[in-house]
Structures are given as C-alpha cells and as structure tokens.
Amino acid sequence: MFRIEKIHVAPEWEQQLSVAGLLDVESLTTREFDWFERPNKRLGGWSGVSRLYLNPDAPKDEQVALFLKIQNNHCYRTIGNSFKKRLTFEREMDAFEALKDLGVLPELLLFAKWRTADGDVGSLIITKELRGFVELEDLLKTIRSTQSQSDTSIRKALRAVADATRAMHATGWAHFAYKPKHVFISTESEPEHQIRLIDFERARRPLSAKTFVTEDLSRFLRHSRFLSREQKLQFLLDYFQVESFDPKQQRLVDQLETDKSLRVGKALKAAVA
Template sequence: MTAKPSVSDTHSSTTSFENWWKIQGEWVEEPNDRRGGYSGVQRIYAEGKLLYAKRQTGHIHRSLLHPFGRPTVLREQEALVGARKAGVTVSEIVYCAAEQSTQGWRALLITKALEDFQPIDERYANNGREEYGEALHQQLLVEVAHTLARLHTARWQHGCIYIKHIFVRITGEGQTLTPEIALLDLEKCRRRLTSKQAALHDMLQLRRHSPWDQADWQSLIGHYQLAMGRTFKTLYKATRR
C-alpha cells in the first residue's frame, strides 16, 4: 500500500505514523461505525505518559472546503488549537496525522491525559457538591460560564456540549480551593460566523443535557452573559427537556 503525503502531521513522517498506529491499548470509547468508517479511542502509554489515541479509518466529514471529505480528527485538531488560543483548557496534542491510500483514509489524534480532571457529572454522582460546599459549587458555575464565553467569543462552537464533556479539577487547600474547567471531545467543534450562533447552539444544548436546576442555570447564565458582554433572552427562558 502506497500512502499519499499526509494531510496533517505534526511530525510529517510516515514512519512516525506507522509507529503510533502500532501502539495498542484499552478501548475507552469502543469503535463506532459511521461516516463511512470507524472511530474509537484507546488509552495508551507511550513516552512515559498516559495518552489517549483516537484511531480512525475512513471516518470523514464533508464541507464546502472539503467536498470530497477528510478525517474528522483533522477538524478536531484545528478546534483544539483554536480553543487553546482562546484561553480554554483542552487536551494537549502530542501527534496528529492522516494518510490516504487506495484503501482509504487512516487517521490518528494522540493527546495527553487531562491530569486530575474528572467529568462534572461524575463529581456530582460522587457527592462532590456536598463534600466541598455550596460556595465552591457557585465558583464552579462561574468558571464554566467563563470557559464557554472564551470559546464562543472566539466564534468556536463545541457542537456536542453535554455535561460529561465538561471536566473539573479542584486545586488549592483549605479556604483557597479553586475549580479549574476543561473541555473534552471537540470532534464536532467548528467555527461559526458570529459568536451569537456559537453561543445559542451550545448553551441551549447544554441546558437540555445538564443536571442543573433553574437556580443554578440562572446563576451560570448571569455570569456567562457578563463574560460575553451581551444579553441572550432566549437563554434565560431555557428549561431542561
């Protein structure tokens, strides 16, 4: 099989691609068959670090810029870079590449683990809100609001913003505990023409897929609108489905 030059490769080396492709690990997201191929995520250990490898074959998306399709990890790579430039904490890219041959596409996205972060829904399930108290919970809502505002101000729309994609890490000790927020799974993330488009799509989706009651939601939206510097009446009226 003769591979064409890689579309996107942080190391620009076919050898590097083959070496990364051979590393296998435990599936943390079983491969799903869609978009003309499969895509799944493995937990691997390489270079002395815990890493996550998104492995794809023929798993493509099409757009006006790419009418014939390209692997979705390349879109995710762009989103990770864009989100980080916007000041949002996301997984750090170790390696990203895609190769096309007569048998189709193969693509890899290798990222570092988000150390000490956990999904907010898991934290709630483990009584994290009760353990640390209401004051810290309100700080968490503020940080979620500011994180999403930074993403949307840069016109990036997450596209699949469920509560399980928002991670939290608590730092500090005693009375100086501070929540830090990170976003995960940016595969469907894309740039919108306006920040309003990104904001309304993500925030209404988050409302439908979050455990927050109306009081928590009103608090989050209040901080979010202050960070955005504008008001979205639709968000105040939003209720969970």
C-alpha cells in the same frame, strides 16, 4: 503505499514518543488496541479511542497515561469545504489551533493524517491524560456529599465552566456537541478551578452569534440534569457576565426554557425534596 500527508509532533515529547514507538504511524494503523471507547462505525468509516502508556515499564506512579484517538475514512462534508470529504479529526485540529492559547485543551502530543494505496484515509490524535481533573458532574457529586454548605463551592465550579465556555466562544468557535461529559474540571479549586474541554470533532465557526446559545449552551444545560434551575440561570448570568439579563439575553433564556434546557432532572428533584 502508505503516505503521511500531515503530521504535528510536540517538540518536547518527540524523543519519548519515538522511544515508545508512537511515531511509527504506519504500525499504529495495524496495531490491536485495548479500546477505551470502542470504534464508532459511522460516516462511512470508524473512529475509536484507546488509553495507553508512554512508559509502561516505569514504576506505576511515574507512568504517563495517554489517550490515542484513531479513525479511518471517518469523514464529513459541509458547504464550507465545497462538500469535499474531510476527516473529523482535521476539524478537531482546526479547533485546537484556534483555542490553543486559552489554556482549556488537553496537552496535544501528536497529530497525523495518512493515505493508503487503496485510497483509505485516516488520522490520529494523541493527548496527555488529564491528571487532577474529573468530569463536572462527578466533582459536583463529591462537593454535595462532602460539604454541608455546598452552594458556594458549586457556584465557584460553575463560574469557571461559564468563563471557559465564554472564552471558547469569544474565538468565534462553537463546540456543537457540548455536553457535561466534555467538560473536565480540576479537583483543586484554589485560586480557581481549571477547565479542560475535549472532543472537538464537530466544532465549527457559526454564522450567527445566537448559535452559541442555541447550540452549545442549550445542549450543555439540557444534559445538566444534575443542576437546579437556579444554578442553570446563574450559569447563564456568569456566562453573559451580568447580574440580570437584558431584553436580548432574556429572549435567549426564554428560548432555552422552550427547549426544556432549564428543566431539572428527577434525581436532583428527589435529592433536594
């Protein structure tokens, strides 16, 4: 027996999802997908991502692209849930609920969780493709290659990311896998860049405010090898909304230095040499 345990459908998308057959959750669990990200087999199960179209028969410029994330027995355990198994997409949905009013998330169309007669448990998330958004690194590459005086534009883009990161943390949530590839930024910069954050499967509420820096900011900057040291420090100033670090903030910056999060990548060193 196949049993739906949880389901959320965005009302404005319900009819189109139904016509496309995307509300038949059971059939989706047996469907053969063209994988955008091939299934990752870990945590006792698997989880993968497919890109599909809501209306594939429409003219190309009218097609609505979606991302479908689906998993089976892909669970985690924590002290907070008494070490009971819980699907990682359920944790992602907790984050979606907490951050939904910030305007930093992809548009959510559908979430469903199910259980089979064999005891398998699975879930899926469908979001709308981020049109007009690119990964942060890609935008900065474009700025550097097309603008002779790129510093101001890069600063504006990074300030938008810092603002979105601070807003996320202000809700009490940290991403816990925060890398540049999880940050999408609008190519349109007027009046300001818009930010969208993705992949909240590891997100949770840390016990210490320091964790926002030691987990999210440290990881984000460590993987931002395309930024100069000065740009990383300015990002932190914008995050803290200050012109200079106070002693407590400076200690956190010193820790980032120790963690090598402020190090500059070889490619950037060569580019500016």
